[in-house]
Amino acid sequence: MKARAIVLLDLDYFYCQVEMLRNGLPAERPVAVTQKFLVVTCNYPARSSGVAKLMRTTEAVARCPDLRLIAGEDLTPYREASDEAMQALRAFGPVQRVGLDEFFIDVTAVAEARASAGAWAPGTHARAAVRRATGLTSSAGVAHNKLLAKLAASLHKPDAQTALPASEASAFVAPLPLRALPGVGARSANCVPLRRVGARAAAALHATGCTTVAEAREAGLAALQRALGAAAGRRLAAQCEGACAEPVKESGPPLSVTVEDSFKAAHSVEALRLVLQVLAPDLRRRLADEAASRGASAVEGVRWRHHGTRTMQNPTGERDASVAPRGPLCVSRSCAMPSGASGERGAAAIAAAAEAVLRANLRPPQPSRPPFHLTLLALSATKFARAGGLQAGGLRDAAGSRGAIAGEKGASPQAKQAAAAHRDFRSGYQLGQGSPVVLMSKAEERRDWSEWAWEGGGEEELCGGDEEAGGAEPHDVGPCFPSPRELGARSPSGEAGANEAQEAGSAEAAEAAEAADWGLAGRNHLPTRSEVAPAARGGRESAIEDTATTRECRRHGS
DNA sequence: ATGGGTCCT
């Protein structure tokens, strides 16, 4: 493959940074964005007080009493900020969005065009463009493929970038836990055969989750393919060499739009209807926003989650059969999208269609058995018709959506009130005494559930018979994997080794940053030769994608 | 976990 130049740009503590901008909060103020009872992201002052992602809000406030909590269930402001960042990045090449806060950019063509004018630092310039457009800081990785760009981006954060030359690739990935490779999730990490080090050592390794890239490499392609299948095995083998041929796949308009809400319990159709009254207008608004760039016709999906929890101890999410019936944890059913779903009366039509689907699939509560116990309800629009033309990169005009945040500047008082009520609902503030949608403690919930006189034994709560109620087979419970923090500490340079050039802010430092972006001049943060395994030193790099751009690194770096 | 997404089977 022709050598490429790829940037992975990651918006720093994204939801939190957006909220700090919207609310004009000072940089030193500890801030966390919450969804339900969880901190989903927080800024660095909060982190230094011990607040972490996915921590309970109660724990976070205990650790950091002056923490400012901001409810973030409504993703609208983040979606809009993400759209603006993406628009700014499109000047650098095809952009693939991952989540709302990460973007791969294939900057090969722009890099080639600018090469004649001397060194060009795509990471630096892309971050500057995003900052100009949105006010947001970001971190970036620059490399020859998506794998290395992604891994590099995590080496220096926030507000910094890291380049990873192809010559360093193989040695760089070797010590990483397999789990650190994008695409290797908890499941596949367990499937990969360990080095033959004897049963006891293997068991110990497995228990700590420390299977490394080097060990998987030693296992060989055939073993990896046996464990993961032909395609996934080949992909992993390549990743273990630091190689990744996957193209930057340009993101166009979304292929599906989902709105969902979770709660401790909904036991009745009345409760579900209450949730639908929130979700349906939300979906309608999203469809109306997107309608201009595509055909309006789509299929509507309704998804719900039953009571049950998927954990390491309970990987299948199996429920206690003595308390709750068996069956799949998540169920989805779809129906034709009601006509006019994106129009004025769309919300009512969507809600009615969704309710019909739910009624057809859930057994009505009866005194003789416990009712269904749902903990999540989602509405999606999928399979959009191509009527409007679904061109790649055909994002709706960002300018058209600017300032359209519900409840902000341009919105009517009614819209503001509706938006506020909606935020309250999603945050759970309105769900007090007597609400059919239940929010309560685990202990209370368990008591509530067990109070139902249930004579039905193994009855299914789904209508239209489930194949068999055999349930989940015993499953090999996986090891506890090292935390991201541990991964950082083990990599050649942890967060502690932050690049002084980024902090100094001088013109000299800025120049050093430009050089570091592509290359070798400022690369003291990359693995040094002495850290590179001897076996990896000799001529490995030609096996990786390694021609034009590496020479360019060398040229600019020396 | 939350509130989303994409791709593969």
Next chain:
DNA sequence: AGGACCC
């Protein structure tokens, strides 16, 4: 339709 993976 469900699962695995990503943020």
